[in-house]
Amino acid sequence: MTDRTEVDKVLAEAAHHANSSVLAASDLAGVGDPYFPVDGSDLFTITHHTLEVDFDLTSGMLRGVARLDIAVSADVPAIALDFGLPTQAVAIDGSTLAPRVVPGKLVLEPDTGLSAGSHQIDITYAGLPGEVEIRGERSWLNTPLGALAAREPHAAAFWFPTNDHPSRKATYDLTITVPRGFVAVAPGRLVEHSHTSRVHRFRWVTAEPVASYLYSLVVDRMRIELDTLDDHGVQWVSAYGDGVNDSAPSARASIETTPTVCAWLVTLLGPYPFDAIGGVVTRMAGPHALETQTHPIYGDHFFRRSLDSYVVAHEMAHHWFGNSVSLSTWNDIWISEGMATYLSWMWSEHNGEGTTDELFSSFYHLRAANPDYWRIPPGDPSPAHLLSTQVYERGAMATHVLRRSIGDDAFISCLRTWCADHRHHHGSLSQFLATAAAVSKADTVAIMQPWLFARRRPDPPPGVLTPADLEPPSLRFIRRTGDPQSPRPAGPSR
16 A cells, blocks of 8 residues: 555656656556556546536537546555546545646545545546647547547546546446537437537446546537337447548448447357447548447548448457457457457458458468568567557467367357456456367467467468468458558347
8 A cells, every 4th residue: 555655755756757657666556557557546446437528629628527436445545547637626525635636647635545435536627638648648639520539548538537447447427518510429328418509418328337448539520320229229329420421321331230240249259248339430530440339430541442341340349359358458459459350350251251261371471571570479569569560460360370279169169258257347368368278178378379479470370371372352351451551450139
């Protein structure tokens, strides 16, 4: 436990360290993540965020009131929230206090500390999230089209206070007010919408916990569509920004494949974990997509040539791998990105296009002449290469080797067991390999070691196709999803 003397020391030193790295030396901040040691905190858990936010697009000013329901596991003198905007008032259990601010952290130190148990924190704040920088990152985007808060691994602390680590999930109730003519979309179900002559107000509620980096926000001039998909009451939400012009028909056709893709994923992974589903297409996302929980965000770049259900398959696969089952630490990113990429390969095979054997062999040979490519291992890529091409491609290759080594039945059983055992929680790479070993009775660590951790091209596995066997016309998946170097290439049953 951090005593008051250490709190004062940490704060004093942090004032002279713009990147807040000194906080990593104290248990005041950080959950022990090897890549981002200052992120989050082990001292408390936020169980629920209630957020009321007013955003003015002309000035870029965001005003908010956050009520955080937290649980403290043991008596502590202070806690540190992840947050970058200026605060105007803070209270814990109704008692006001003056917080201390260090870069990217809001330190709350009540006179009597915080006792073990439940507490309520109220924070009033205002600022310009587009100008906030936290440890060298800027994540809030203001554009003439609107605003976007959607970035991996960090986006939340730029616009609301939180415990910012994927292993520290919480539920949300967001009411957001934006100028009339604009729509605001966040994760979960849209439960209320009202408007005046000047503003629109939207209320989004999540019933299931969300990792903070997946709690994204899009404010755009959008057409929003709502429906109910099945007997379980899953809410359909789709939205298309006004800037999505020439690609609008293919964007709509692509997003409307989501229920079909998701129904197929259910056959592999088990019940869909959430009570809403859909997608948001906006020019502000550019050539990127993010697996925002329930409503992935897609840049219109993906749909400029034709319908693309493969990016939909990738982002929806995340709803099991990355969203429902979050990462224990960021170095486990392969479980999320490698698995989602491989499941999009399986979707290609399901559609009669490039098979998983063809796709594995193509990428394996495509990268043969580039030794630098193989020096980044998907099982431990480093913070600098967290979202590198290798995490996606080599991660998918590793998954294919696992599948071919243990067989289809054991592979699918492993996926379903993992998603069921860790539903709405988090898991590590070592836990996943242990699950695969328990299901298959194989030495999964030995199988995966060269494909996840070697810094050289592994020897070809049995069954790899030769370049002569790979005719370009058969690899429609790669043609349809574009440059393979790009890292983002009926309703579901719950």
